[in-house]
Amino acid sequence: MKAAESISIIGGADGPTSIFLAGRSGKRPLKIRIRNRIFQLRRNRIARRIRPNAHTLREVAVFMKKHYGAVELSRESREYKEQKECLKGSLMIEHRPELLGGLSAIPRPRVYEEASIRKMYDRLQRQRERIAQIPDEQFPMDFHVYRIRLGGGRMEIEIDYQWEMFGISYSGNKKEMRKLRRISRRLYIYYGVSEEDIRNCSKRYSSLLTVLASD
Numbered sequence: 001m002k003a004a005e006s007i008s009i010i011g012g013a014d015g016p017t018s019i020f021l022a023g024r025s026g027k028r029p030l031k032i033r034i035r036n037r038i039f040q041l042r043r044n045r046i047a048r049r050i051r052p053n054a055h056t057l058r059e060v061a062v063f064m065k066k067h068y069g070a071v072e073l074s075r076e077s078r079e080y081k082e083q084k085e086c087l088k089g090s091l092m093i094e095h096r097p098e099l100l101g102g103l104s105a106i107p108r109p110r111v112y113e114e115a116s117i118r119k120m121y122d123r124l125q126r127q128r129e130r131i132a133q134i135p136d137e138q139f140p141m142d143f144h145v146y147r148i149r150l151g152g153g154r155m156e157i158e159i160d161y162q163w164e165m166f167g168i169s170y171s172g173n174k175k176e177m178r179k180l181r182r183i184s185r186r187l188y189i190y191y192g193v194s195e196e197d198i199r200n201c202s203k204r205y206s207s208l209l210t211v212l213a214s215d
Contacts, residue, residue, distance in 0.1 A: 043213040050209065053192040057159050057166060060191050061146065064157065068183055070146040073156075083158060084143045089131045091163050092139055099134055103127040148183065155180050157187065166191060166204075185211055 028036075055063070064070040073080045097104035106123045109116035142161040147154060153172020159165065168187065170180040188211045197205040 039213060043209055046212045047209055050193065050198060050205070050212075052195045052198060054194040054197070055190055055192055057161055057164065057191070060166070060187060061144070061159065063190055064146060064148065064187060068148045070148050070157065073145040073147060079156075080143075080145050083145055083156075084141065085128075085132065087143060087158065087160065087165065088134075088139065088141060089128065091141070091160070091165070092131060092134070095163070096139060099139065100127065100130055103130055148180075150179055150183075151176050153177065153180055155183060164204075166207075188212075 061070070075081075092099055093104055103123065103126055106120060106127060109120050140162055144159045144161070146157040146159070148157070149155075150172065153170065153176030155168060155170035158167040158169075168184045170177070170184060172180060188208050191204075191208070193202070193205045193208055196202070
């Protein structure tokens, strides 16, 4: 029997480490440019329909527990600790880069050769070590991870109440992915946006718009 195809979608906060592929630069293929243009037109159309209807992150947590059986991960679990550490670095780089000194920004190497890439990863390792050394008192967080299971698929929702962070990732086979994608969309819609988010094109507004335009 052929194994079920497994797919993963990862969203929300990114950690301080970015993995990328080096390739030839140049003009994008026509097919990709057409697809990007269609996506942009869809975004513009949906943007005109978005209305303020915001809920707090605590209301979102109650909503997903009630409607989708979301369960909070233990703060002692390996998954929780890894995701918190990753988010801690991302938030620190964005909001408190002075805590990292010269390690707050690590540029990509201009030449993709072994020596330059090794140097970059050495700096990333030092950055991770520095982030781990900074105590919670100096950079407070109120981080929670919730999980929704659907057959063999699962969704994880990351929320930090201190920094107003909301992110979703999910994985499963194609059938489960469609259902999880609908749940993700529903959670983003419920979280919603305020008039201020719309007026300032905030990250919250941009995330909602991207999710709605990606269907």
